[in-house]
Amino acid sequence: MDKKYTIKDIAKLAGVSKGTVDRVLHKRGKVSPLALEKVNEVLKVIDYEPNLIARNLKNNKIYRICIVLPDPKIDPYWLPCLNGIDDAAKEFNAYNLVIETFYFNPEKKKSFLKTNETVLGLSPDAVLLAPLFHKETVDVIEEYHSLNIIVNTFNNQVESSFVKSFVGQDLFRSGRVAAKLLDSITDKGQIAIVHIDETYKNAIHMQEKERGFRNYFEEIENSDYTITTLKLKNPNVEISFNNFLNENPDVSGIFITTSKAYQIAKILSAFKLKKIGVVAYDLINENVTYLNQGVIDFMIHQNQKRQAYLGITSLVEYFLFQKEIPEMILLPIDIVNAENAEYYIE
Amino acid sequence: MDKKYTIKDIAKLAGVSKGTVDRVLHKRGKVSPLALEKVNEVLKVIDYEPNLIARNLKNNKIYRICIVLPDPKIDPYWLPCLNGIDDAAKEFNAYNLVIETFYFNPEKKKSFLKTNETVLGLSPDAVLLAPLFHKETVDVIEEYHSLNIIVNTFNNQVESSFVKSFVGQDLFRSGRVAAKLLDSITDKGQIAIVHIDETYKNAIHMQEKERGFRNYFEEIENSDYTITTLKLKNPNVEISFNNFLNENPDVSGIFITTSKAYQIAKILSAFKLKKIGVVAYDLINENVTYLNQGVIDFMIHQNQKRQAYLGITSLVEYFLFQKEIPEMILLPIDIVNAENAEYYIE
DNA sequence: ACAAAAAATGTGCTCGAACACACCTTAAAA
DNA sequence: TTTTAAGGTGTGTTCGAGCACATTTTTTGT
Numbered sequence: 001m002d003k004k005y006t007i008k009d010i011a012k013l014a015g016v017s018k019g020t021v022d023r024v025l026h027k028r029g030k031v032s033p034l035a036l037e038k039v040n041e042v043l044k045v046i047d048y049e050p051n052l053i054a055r056n057l058k059n060n061k062i063y064r065i066c067i068v069l070p071d072p073k074i075d076p077y078w079l080p081c082l083n084g085i086d087d088a089a090k091e092f093n094a095y096n097l098v099i100e101t102f103y104f105n106p107e108k109k110k111s112f113l114k115t116n117e118t119v120l121g122l123s124p125d126a127v128l129l130a131p132l133f134h135k136e137t138v139d140v141i142e143e144y145h146s147l148n149i150i151v152n153t154f155n156n157q158v159e160s161s162f163v164k165s166f167v168g169q170d171l172f173r174s175g176r177v178a179a180k181l182l183d184s185i186t187d188k189g190q191i192a193i194v195h196i197d198e199t200y201k202n203a204i205h206m207q208e209k210e211r212g213f214r215n216y217f218e219e220i221e222n223s224d225y226t227i228t229t230l231k232l233k234n235p236n237v238e239i240s241f242n243n244f245l246n247e248n249p250d251v252s253g254i255f256i257t258t259s260k261a262y263q264i265a266k267i268l269s270a271f272k273l274k275k276i277g278v279v280a281y282d283l284i285n286e287n288v289t290y291l292n293q294g295v296i297d298f299m300i301h302q303n304q305k306r307q308a309y310l311g312i313t314s315l316v317e318y319f320l321f322q323k324e325i326p327e328m329i330l331l332p333i334d335i336v337n338a339e340n341a342e343y344y345i346e
Numbered sequence: 347m348d349k350k351y352t353i354k355d356i357a358k359l360a361g362v363s364k365g366t367v368d369r370v371l372h373k374r375g376k377v378s379p380l381a382l383e384k385v386n387e388v389l390k391v392i393d394y395e396p397n398l399i400a401r402n403l404k405n406n407k408i409y410r411i412c413i414v415l416p417d418p419k420i421d422p423y424w425l426p427c428l429n430g431i432d433d434a435a436k437e438f439n440a441y442n443l444v445i446e447t448f449y450f451n452p453e454k455k456k457s458f459l460k461t462n463e464t465v466l467g468l469s470p471d472a473v474l475l476a477p478l479f480h481k482e483t484v485d486v487i488e489e490y491h492s493l494n495i496i497v498n499t500f501n502n503q504v505e506s507s508f509v510k511s512f513v514g515q516d517l518f519r520s521g522r523v524a525a526k527l528l529d530s531i532t533d534k535g536q537i538a539i540v541h542i543d544e545t546y547k548n549a550i551h552m553q554e555k556e557r558g559f560r561n562y563f564e565e566i567e568n569s570d571y572t573i574t575t576l577k578l579k580n581p582n583v584e585i586s587f588n589n590f591l592n593e594n595p596d597v598s599g600i601f602i603t604t605s606k607a608y609q610i611a612k613i614l615s616a617f618k619l620k621k622i623g624v625v626a627y628d629l630i631n632e633n634v635t636y637l638n639q640g641v642i643d644f645m646i647h648q649n650q651k652r653q654a655y656l657g658i659t660s661l662v663e664y665f666l667f668q669k670e671i672p673e674m675i676l677l678p679i680d681i682v683n684a685e686n687a688e689y690y691i692e
Numbered sequence: 693a694c695a696a697a698a699a700a701t702g703t704g705c706t707c708g709a710a711c712a713c714a715c716c717t718t719a720a721a722a
Numbered sequence: 723t724t725t726t727a728a729g730g731t732g733t734g735t736t737c738g739a740g741c742a743c744a745t746t747t748t749t750t751g752t
Contacts (some may be wrong), residue, residue, distance in 0.1 A: 004408070004442055006708055017732040022710065030730055052440040054708030057399045062350070094398040094667075096350055135683070177685040184531045184643055184683070216685070286749045297530055321440070332689035335681040339523040341564070343678030352738055363702040368740065378748095403707045486711060490736030 005048050007155040009209030013046070025050075032086050052321050062096040063319045065312060066119045069130035070106035076284055077304065078130070080346045084308035092316050099312065100124075107132050113214040116140045125319065126150035128311045131158045134204075150318075152325070154311040155304065156205070165238040167311045169302055171205060175212025175255075177278045177333045181298045182253040183216070186277040188254030191217075192244070195231045195261040206257040213255055225253075237263050245271055262286035265295040283336060283345050292338050301334035306345045351394050359392070360384040363489045371396075399668055408442040410543045412465045412660060415476035416452035421628055423605050423650065424476070430654035438662050445658065446470075455479050462486045471665065472496035474657045477504045480550075496664075498671070500553070500657040501650065513657045513675040515648055517551060521601075523679045524625045527644045528599040529562070532623040534570030535598030537563075538590070541577045542606040546625025552603040559601055571599075578675045583609050591617055599623040608632035611641040629682060629691050638684050647680035 007025070011018040016035050023031050024039040025048075031039075066084055072078040084100070089099045102119055105111035112133055119127060120143060127144055129151060131137035137158050138207060144151045145162035154167040182191060193213060195206045210229065217223055228248075232240050241264060245251060252275060256264055261280030269290065278296045281286060290296045310329055315321040336344055353371070357364040362381050369377050370385040377385075394603060395659055413431055416422040428447070435445045448465055451457035458479055465473060466489060468604055475489055475497060477483035483504050486508075491508035500513040528537060535653045539559060541552045556575065563569055574594075578586050587610060600622060607626030614622060615636065625643045626633060636642045656675055663669040 007710090008708075011732095018709090019711090019732055020730085023731090026710085030728095034731060049440050051403075051708050053399050053403045055710075055735090057397075057708080057739095058710055058738080060737060073584055091707095094395050173685065177683065180683050180685040330689070332680070333686040334678070334681065335686060337523065337526050337681065339519065339526040339681040341679060343676070350738095354738075364739090365702055365741090366700080368700090372740085373734090374741095378700060381700080397738050400707090401740075403709095404740055406707060437747080 005046050006051070008265055010042050010046070010048060014042045038122070044318040055075050056095075056320055060096055062098060062120065064098045064100070064124040064318075065126045065128065065315055066122060066124040067099070067101045067128045067308065067312070067329065068115055068119060069103065069104035069308075070099070070132065073103075074104050075108075077282060080305035081130075081308035083346055084305035085312060086310050087305075087315070088312035089204075091313075092320075095316070095320060097316060099317075106132055109136055110239070113140070116143075116318075120144070120147065120149075123147060124149060126152065126315045128154060128308070128315065130154045130155045132156065134158065134312065150315065150325075152311050152315060154307045155302075164325055165305045165311070165314060165325045167314075168331065170330050172207035172212035172215070173301060174302075174333050175209040175214075176216045177212075177335065178209070178255050178300060179213045179216030181279050181335065182255060182277050183220075183225075185297055186253040189226075189250045190248055191253040191255065192227045192248075192251055193225045193227065194241070194254055194256045194264060195235060196256065196263065197234055198231055198258075209255075209257045227231070234263075236316050238267060243268050248325050251276055254279070258282075259284055259287065261296060261299075262290055267291035269293065269295045282303055283341060288341055288345065291336070291341060297337065299336040299341070301344045303331045303334060303344075306331060347570075350397065351392050353398070353545060356385065356388050356394060360388045360525070372509035388528070400579065402441075402666060406442060408444060409472075409662075410446070410468065410470040411472045411474065411661055412468060412470040412476045412541075413445070413447045413654065413658070414461055414465055414475050415447070415449065416478065416623045417449035419449075423628060424653035425584070428474075429692055430651035430653045431658060434655050434658035434662070437659075438666075441662070441666060443662060452478055452627050455482055458482055459486070462489075465496075466490070466493065466534040469493060470495060472498065472661045474498045474661065476501045478502065480504065490657075496661065496662060496671075497658050500653045501648075511660060511671045511673055511675070512655070513653045513660075515679055516675065516676050517554035518561070520646060520648075520679050521555040521560075523558075523560030523681065524555070524601050524644075525559045527625045527681065528601060529566075529571075529625050531643055532599040535572075535596045536594055537573050537574045537599040537601065538594075538597055539573065539611060540587070540600055541542045542579055542583060542602065542604050542609065543580055544604075555603045580609075584613060587613050588617075597622055600625070602626040604628075605630055607631065607642055607645075608636055611636035611639075615641045630688060634687055634691065637682070637687060640684070643664060643683065645682040645687070647682050647690045649677045649680060649690075652677060 007018045007021050014021065016038060020031060020035050021039055024036060056282050069081055070078050072082060085099065085101055100117050104115040113136055127149055131153055138160050141151050141162050142159045151162060151163050152165040153163050157168060185311045193210050198206055214227060216226060217225055230244060254264060259282035265278065268278065279298045280296055281300050281302060283299055283301055287296060287299060291299055314325045318325045335343055353364045353367050357367045360367065362384060364477055366377060366381050370382055395504055415427055416424050418428060431445065431447055448461050450461040463548060477499055484506050487497050487508045496510050497508060498511040499509050501511050501585055503514060539556050544552055560573060563571055563573060566610060601611060605628035605659045611624065615625065625644045626642055626648050627648060629645055629647055633645060637645055660671045664671045680690055
C-alpha cells in the first residue's frame with residue numbers, strides 16, 4: 001500500500017514494456033488496442049502519480065522569470081515586494097531557475113517602456129508585472145504574448161486577455177472594510193476621504209477604494225454621516241488640510257487612500273481638540289509610528305510581499321510541476337491596529 | 347552564467363573526479379590536502395547549489411507523518427485543520443509521503459492516550475500534535491522522542507524540550523489585540539471578559555488571553571473602564587448572562603475568549619437597549635452570522651488551517667529537502683469584521 | 693626492499709520519467 | 723513478389739547526486 005507505483009511497475013502488471021506504458025500515459029499513439037486495454041486496466045486499479053522529482057530531473061531547461069515593478073527607491077510602497085521575491089528565489093534556488101528583478105521609474109512612462117524593452121530582449125519564459133500606465137501596459141503585454149512569454153500581473157489589475165494571472169486585492173471591498181472600521185469607531189458627523197497626490201498612475205486604485213467606501217455608507221439607512229472627498233497635492237497638503245479641519249469642526253473620521261497617511265496624522269496630532277478616527281493604508285514606518293501613538297486607528301495591509309511571492313511561485317510551479325496558474329488570487333484584506341501590526345510589517 | 351554547476355563541472359574544473367568532489371562536499375574524509383585545496387578553490391569561485399531534484403530521486407524512502415488532533419465532529423473548532431492537512435497532502439502527493447490523520451475525543455484523556463498508542467504502533471517519522479492534556483502530552487511526547495519520532499505541536503504550546511517545533515499564536519498578544527479593539531469601539535463603562543465552558547483542557551488558552559487583555563488596560567493611565575471576568579457554564583449560560591446584563595446596565599464591551607460567542611450574541615441581539623461592543627474568537631458559522639448582523643463587532647481569527655498546513659510543510663521540507671524546522675512559528679493575529687470575513691473563512 | 697595495510701582517487705550503478713531509436717510485424721504500394 | 727511505409731513494441735540512455743566498490747597511490751612495518 002505504501003509504495004508508490006512507477007512506470008516499471010505498471011509495465012510489469014500489464015505485461016508490456018515501460019515504453020508502451022509511457023505511450024499510453026502521454027497519448028503518443030502507436031499502441032495496439034490490446035496493449036492499450038491492458039495498461040488502462042492496470043491504471044484503473046492502481047493510483048498512479050508520476051514522480052515529479054524524476055520527471056523534472058530530465059527536463060533541465062532553465063526557466064527565466066523577470067519581475068518588473070516600480071523602483072522602490074522612488075516609491076517605498078514597493079519595498080516589501082523585494083522580500084517576497086527574495087523568499088521565492090531562495091525557496092527555488094536549487095532548481096533551474098533564473099529570477100531577475102527590473103525597476104522602472106513610476107513617474108515616467110518612458111522608463112516603463114524602456115525597462116520592458118530590456119526584459120523583452122532577454123526573452124524570458126515569463127514576466128511578472130506591476131502595471132502602472134494602462135495603455136502602455138496593454139501594448140507591452142501584447143508584445144510579450146506574441147513572443148510566447150507568459151505575463152502575470154500583481155497589485156494592479158489590467159484588462160487584457162493575454163494576462164494569465166492576477167494577484168492582488170479587491171479594492172472596492174477594501175474601501176468597504178475601511179468604511180466599516182470607521183463606522184465602528186466613530187459615532188456621527190462628517191467623514192473625509194482623502195486622496196493625496198492622486199495622479200493618473202494610481203487614480204484607479206483610489207477611485208475603487210472610494211467607491212467601496214461610499215457604497216458601504218449608502219447601504220446604511222438614515223446614516224448620520226456626510227462624506228466629503230478631498231484631493232490634496234503636495235506641497236500644499238498641510239495648508240489645505242488644516243484649512244479643511246478649521247472649516248469643518250464636525251469631522252469625526254478620515255479615510256486616507258494612499259500610503260501618505262503620516263502627513264495627515266502629523267497635522268492631526270497637533271490638532272488635539274477631539275479624537276478623530278483615522279483609517280489608512282500601508283505599514284510604512286511613518287504610518288506605524290502614528291498607529292502606535294493612537295493617531296491612526298486602523299491600517300489596511302495590502303500585503304505586497306505576498307503578492308510578489310505568490311505571483312512568482314505560481315509561475316515556478318507551473319513551469320516545474322505543470323500546476324495550473326490560478327486566474328486570480330485575491331489576498332485577504334488585513335486589518336491592522338497597534339497591537340497586531342508587528343506580524344504584518346515586512 | 348545561466349547554467350547551474352553540477353558536481354561533474356566542479357570535478358572537471360578542479361581536475362579531480364566527481365567522487366572526490368562528493369567527499370569534499372560531504373566531508374567524508376579520505377581526501378588529500380592537495381585535492382581538498384583544489385576543490386575548495388573551485389567552490390570558492392563558483393556558486394554551487396546541489397540539485398534537490400536529483401538528490402531526492404535517489405532517496406526513495408517513504409516518510410510517514412501522522413497528525414493527531416481532536417475530533418472535529420466533537421469540536422468543530424478543528425474543522426479548518428482538515429483543509430490545511432488536505433492542502434499539504436495534495437501539494438506533496440507526488441513525493442514519497444504518507445500523511446495520516448488521527449482523531450481523539452477532546453473530552454477524554456483515555457481517547458487521547460489510545461490514539462497516540464495507535465500512532466506509536468505505526469512508528470511514523472514524525473507526529474504533528476494538537477496537545478490538550480498537559481501531563482499526558484508530556485509523557486506521550488517523551489515516548490515518541492525515545493523512538494526517534496519527531497514531534498511538532500500546533501495550536502497549543504507544551505513545555506517539553508523534546509518538541510521540535512510549535513505553530514500557533516501568541517495568546518497574550520491576542521488578548522491585547524482584543525483589548526485594543528474594544529478600546530477603539532467603546533467609550534467607557536464596564537467591560538466583561540466571558541469564558542464559556544472553561545475546562546482544564548483549554549483553561550490556559552483563556553487565561554493567557556485574559557492576561558493579555560487586562561494587561562492592555564492596565565497600561566492605560568486613568569482608564570475609564572472596569573473589567574469583570576465571567577465564567578459561564580452550559581446549560582446555564584443564558585440565564586447567568588442575562589442576570590449579569592440586568593445587574594450591570596453600564597456594560598459597554600464584551601470579550602469572549604472561546605468560539606461560543608454566538609450564545610452571548612444571541613442574548614445580546616434580544617437585549618436591544620444599547621450597543622455593546624463585542625470581540626470574540628473563531629469564524630464558525632454561527633459567529634459569522636452575528637458578525638454580519640452587527641451584534642459581534644470584531645472576531646479574531648486563529649488560523650487553524652494555516653497552523654496545520656505549516657506544521658506539516660515544515661516537516662515535509664525537513665525530510666525532503668533537509669530544511670531546518672523553525673522552532674516556533676507565530677501566525678499573525680488576524681482582525682476580522684463583517685467586510686473582510688470572507689477571506690478568512692475556510 | 694618488499695609486502696601489507698592504509699589512504700586516496702576514480703568508476704559505475706541507482707533512483708523514475710522521458711524520449712530517441714532500433715527492432716519486429718503487417719499491410720499497402722510498386 | 724519485392725519494396726516501402728506504417729504500426730507496434732521494447733531497449734537503452736539521459737538527467738545529477740549519492741554511494742558502493744574497484745583501482746591506484748602512498749605509507750608503514752619488518
